[in-house]
Amino acid sequence: MLQVYNTYSLEKEDFAPQEAGKITMYLCGPTVYNYIHIGNARSAVAFDTIRRYLEWRGYEVNFVSNFTDLGDKVIAQGEKEGLTEQEVADKYAAAFAEDTRQLNIKPATSRPRATEYMKEMVEFVERLLEQGQAYEVNGNVYFSTKKFKNYTALSHQNMEQLEENAAGRLGEEDQEDKQDPTDFALWKSESRPDVVAWSSPWGPGRPGWHLECSVMNDQLLGETIDIHAGGIDLTFPHHTNELAQSESYHHRQFVRYWLHNGFVNVNDEKMSKSLGNFVTIHDLLKTDIDPQGLRFFLAKTNYRRAISYSSDRLDQTQGELDRLYRAYQGLLDANAVAPAGQVSEQVQNQVAELEESFIEAMDDDFNTENAVTVIFDLATLANKVQNQETATQGDLECLANRLQTWLGIFGIEQLTKEVVLTPDQEALLAERAAARAAKDFQTSDAIRDQLLITGLVVRDSPQGQTWELK
RNA sequence: GGUGGCAUAGCCAAGUGGUAAGGCAUGGGUCUGCAACACCCUGAUCGCCGGUUCGACUCCGGUUGCCACCUCCA
Known part of the structure; x- marks a missing residue:
């Protein structure tokens, strides 16, 4: 019996999908504004490995993972590179595809982008407003966390604590607009002239960061999905807010099993862009490492456990x-x-x-x-x-x-290495074989050393010489 | 401060009540003309203190250290 650890209950639970033999699974994908680093890749690898296992066990897995192709980070990167938001998103979505291809991550069943679901997001917000779960102020729409029961059930936070912490960091604008410090934005007004905005009943703006996942889940997988996955850091606020939105919208369970992966650490610290201790997959793959070795490194540790990264490991x-x-x-x-x-x-x-x-x-x-x-x-x-x-x-x-x-x-599918010999290597191997046949071991050993320098490890067996790349 | 997690040999790491899996590295052996590969053998009483128990790495209490989330973040 398959058991999975559900972040919601903090326990291992028997796994049974809603529909026998079929699994709906959603993984929060990257904001495409930069190259992914090893930590980002870990999440993709971990859940790809889980998906492959589930498929091997006979499940049909509808695996949806998104690209967030809008937001402040995309805008900022666009300014830095002199590109439009769309161009930034396209560039790094392509880079993501290439990096994950090299890590042999299976393409998602669907890979939706936030900007493809604007209409649905607006409709989603409208319904929450109609239901009184949300309110509009100055072109912004906020979700009332207090009107959703068990808002903290997934994050296991204490509501009073959360409120206290949130109150301490409210910006001026939020202070005026938010009815409660823990409320979060469903729609943010956008009035800067050179920034992309979408029209809505509340004026031009952009969707809040959690909305897209709720909407894409709804559109592509249904009201209740089996597995929702992502990094442990997404538990709060991202998944907490997704859950609140979706369950308010549908009035039924949003996710049956919440699965969260642990971090990749460097010197016991989380690898992150802000700490500057990250290595991008893009750069790492430029070196002579075996992409499958990297894949194995990320896949062999249980998805919930932290991985310490170092080149030695x-x-x-x-x-x-x-x-x-x-x-x-x-x-x-x-x-x-x-x-x-x-x-x-x-x-x-x-x-x-x-x-x-x-x-x-x-x-x-x-x-x-x-x-x-x-x-x-x-x-x-x-x-x-x-x-x-x-x-x-x-x-x-x-x-x-x-x-x-x-x-x-585990995503390791290329088990043999194609060795293309250079003409020199071929000549040396032939020479060595002849020397061995003549029992001229001094010569054959010298040639073996020579071949090693060229990157070829030569071994002798009863069937003759064999070789592999060093 | 709140919440969640981690602490087992040089390194990675399994193991939730009965005398510590596995891998890498190290050392020894077999094989080999030599070597490599492969195979065999080789190492820890489980952060610390106390308790429960016939018996604890495994349960309970305490303690120390580390990480993460509570702000964007896989």
Whole structure:
């Protein structure tokens, strides 16, 4: 039985979607005003991994994730780069697509943009006004938090505390307009002449930051969705306000399971733009790192746990992944010379046992640490079996298949590395093979060192030389 | 101040009452002409104090340190 930790209840709960076999899932996507950093990518990777697991378990997942393509940050970036809001959004949406492609994140079922839902957002606000949940002042529309019961249920905050904190930082304008310091904007008037604004019954303006997610959920997934995901920092105020809006609008449960991912830390601090301790995926991928190593680094830690980022840790993870690559490659190599035959009962049983463990781990709120342990157990088994003369092609294929499947859930799908040899390397390898045949080990060892300098690790086996990129 | 979370070997980390999974690194061994790969072996009493219990990393109380949210933020 799959269990997930619900931020709303602070407990692991049995997971059952509204409709058997189908899951509606929404992930809060980025504001497209800049390149994403490792922390942003973690959220995308974590929930992509969860999605892949759910799909492997047979669910059909309708996965919606948005782009916020308006707002102060987009405007400010536009001024900095001399671009319009639209141009900024397009540029960084494209960059997001490229970064996430390299991290092998599956495209969302739908990727809506806020500006595509202006009409619906205005209608949404109108209805909240009609219902008396909101009020309009000077072209701004605010949501009355006090008129929504259990406003703090998701964030587990204390309403009095929240009010006290909010009161202490109200701007002048807010002070005049807001009836209560905890009220939040559904619509903000915009009168600056050179800034994009949308028309509304309350005059030109822009939607409040939480509105788009409520509206897109409503439009694309329905009144009640199964999973709503995002970073833990979104719990308050973003998700709190979304929930308040949507449930006020529909008068029914908005989200069945709230899932929140932990941060990527640098020196025990949250990676963030404001602290300046961030590394963008865009820059990182320019280096010679293996994108899959980065993906594995982000995916192998349970989504709720904090990840400490450092290049040393990234390297360590790469070493782990390389071991898995080698196990897989070994299976393929062995398969080429193994006798044909069905999978043996022993291998079948061992693999079945491992699969049970794998599922048990992932069913426990996506315990990826334990799932990875199972993958390593499988790799060890694969390494042993491929060295046995009795191994059949059926055995090897069975093991390779499982390794591929489970790593695939983690988003690691390219398990073999295509090595393109330079003419020099080819010549050296041929020369070395000849030297070895002549038992001229001094020459062959020298050539091995030479090849290592060119980035090629050469190994000898009974079948001859093998090589891989360093 | 309020709220949520974390603290296990050099590093990453599993484990919620019965004498501490796994990976990386280290050291030793087998294999190898040598090496690499692979395989085998090798390490911690679980932040601290107290309590409950036949027995606690695991429950309870306290304490220390760290992080996050309460303002935009994955």
